[in-house]
Amino acid sequence: MNRLFKILTCPKCGREYPINELQNLCNCGAPLLAYIQVEAETNPLEMIITEDESLWRYRKLLPIKNENDRVTLGEGMTPLKREAELGSLLGLDNLYLKDEGVNPTGSFKDRGMTVALSRAKELGVTKVSLPSAGNAGVAAAAYADAAGMECWVFIPDDTPSSFSKSCLEYGANVTMVKGTITDAGLMMSETLDESWFNLSTLKEPYRVEGKKTMGYELAEQLDWKLPDVIIYPTGGGTGLIGMWKAFDEMEKLGWIDGERPKMVSVQSEGCAPIVKAFHDGKDFAEPWDNAKTNALGLRVPSAVGDFLMLRALRESGGTAIAVSEDEIIEGIRLVEKHTKLSPAPEGGAAVIAARKLVENDFLEGTESVVVFITGSKEKYSELY
Ligand SMILES: Cc1ncc(COP(=O)(O)O)c(C=O)c1O
Numbered sequence: 364m365n366r367l368f369k370i371l372t373c374p375k376c377g378r379e380y381p382i383n384e385l386q387n388l389c390n391c392g393a394p395l396l397a398y399i400q401v402e403a404e405t406n407p408l409e410m411i412i413t414e415d416e417s418l419w420r421y422r423k424l425l426p427i428k429n430e431n432d433r434v435t436l437g438e439g440m441t442p443l444k445r446e447a448e449l450g451s452l453l454g455l456d457n458l459y460l461k462d463e464g465v466n467p468t469g470s471f472k473d474r475g476m477t478v479a480l481s482r483a484k485e486l487g488v489t490k491v492s493l494p495s496a497g498n499a500g501v502a503a504a505a506y507a508d509a510a511g512m513e514c515w516v517f518i519p520d521d522t523p524s525s526f527s528k529s530c531l532e533y534g535a536n537v538t539m540v541k542g543t544i545t546d547a548g549l550m551m552s553e554t555l556d557e558s559w560f561n562l563s564t565l566k567e568p569y570r571v572e573g574k575k576t577m578g579y580e581l582a583e584q585l586d587w588k589l590p591d592v593i594i595y596p597t598g599g600g601t602g603l604i605g606m607w608k609a610f611d612e613m614e615k616l617g618w619i620d621g622e623r624p625k626m627v628s629v630q631s632e633g634c635a636p637i638v639k640a641f642h643d644g645k646d647f648a649e650p651w652d653n654a655k656t657n658a659l660g661l662r663v664p665s666a667v668g669d670f671l672m673l674r675a676l677r678e679s680g681g682t683a684i685a686v687s688e689d690e691i692i693e694g695i696r697l698v699e700k701h702t703k704l705s706p707a708p709e710g711g712a713a714v715i716a717a718r719k720l721v722e723n724d725f726l727e728g729t730e731s732v733v734v735f736i737t738g739s740k741e742k743y744s745e746l747y
Pocket residue numbers: 470471472496497498499564596597598599600601602603659660661663707709710737738739
């Protein structure tokens with residue numbers, strides 16, 4: 364194991380678990396995180412393998428035992444580009460889009476899977492399973508295929524067929540389930556025995572490690588000065604939680620000062636448990652009834668990492684905001700018309716959220732704002 368990582372810790376009850384054994388949730392039901400133990404003032408250039416153009420350039424900051432036995436398809440180090448034309452339409456002087464659609468299977472989910480599958484492989488796993496809204500299933504199927512593992516994905520049955528088709532092409536088993544990702548998760552636990560390692564969002568500790576590299580990349584791409592605001596579409600919340608963890612680590616390393624970005628969670632009006640809990644002042648979110656949105660990654664009625672998202676939003680001085688289905692379509696069209704990107708609906712939602720935050724005066728318009736385009740639109744073409 365990488366010498367910086369000695370233990371997995373529960374951020375809710377503090378219980379510790381050995382890092383060199385397979386783990387899912389803490390006994391208390393909360394996600395486990397791999398905490399980093401560092402001496403401050405390490406020079407970033409000594410820790411980053413700069414000739415590696417994938418997220419594995421940060422491999423010294425990832426809890427992997429054998430650096431050379433990775434399951435990788437060349438993910439990460441995605442473009443961060445200033446978009447002046449779109450920015451001025453939204454009322455923002457300094458808008459940047461981070462394009463996660465260029466990842467190998469078309470979304471930021473690849474980041475989580477490269478680390479999770481690498482770690483699972485070195486811990487002896489041969490079969491993995493997960494419920495997914497779509498993109499995570501495709502990513503898991505691709506990386507399991509690359510790792511030589513069996514994979515079984517449980518997907519809501521109204522998901523466009525391009526997602527299940529992709530999973531099948533990578534050799535995964537696919538079960539379509541009536542309902543949401545929550546129902547898909549229940550079906551998975553009724554169908555499979557414990558020989559299948561559970562890769563569900565935040566129910567294993569390493570997908571979030573892969574996602575945290577978005578935080579390292581932002582800092583490196585902006586010359587170690589983080590933006591004022593990060594706007595992120597959230598379902599299960601690993602992107603947001605991962606970046607917040609990266610900022611914590613970079614502060615410990617002495618790579619950034621104490622000024623962190625305000626974190627903004629974006630959800631759909633048809634499924635907004637985090638937005639509701641945030642504005643109700645709650646530490647945990649109530650499950651959302653009758654969740655409906657075509658931004659499939661945001662259709663997560665209940666997230667095991669709810670308290671971690673809410674904690675990050677509050678600690679950062681950020682906020683949470685919901686957008687309508689029509690606004691999501693408008694967001695996609697705006698990005699397509701005024702940039703070179705073709706965003707997944709979750710990215711469209713985040714773009715519109717930026718405009719709404721200017722309109723409601725949360726943003727002044729002069730801040731540097733990074734909006735995450737978390738995936739490309741291609742697989743959603745039946746819907747948009
Ligand atoms: C394109 C896209 N954006 C955002 C999300 C939300 O990600 P998370 O569940 O990590 O919050 C998803 C999840 O499926 C997604 O596929």
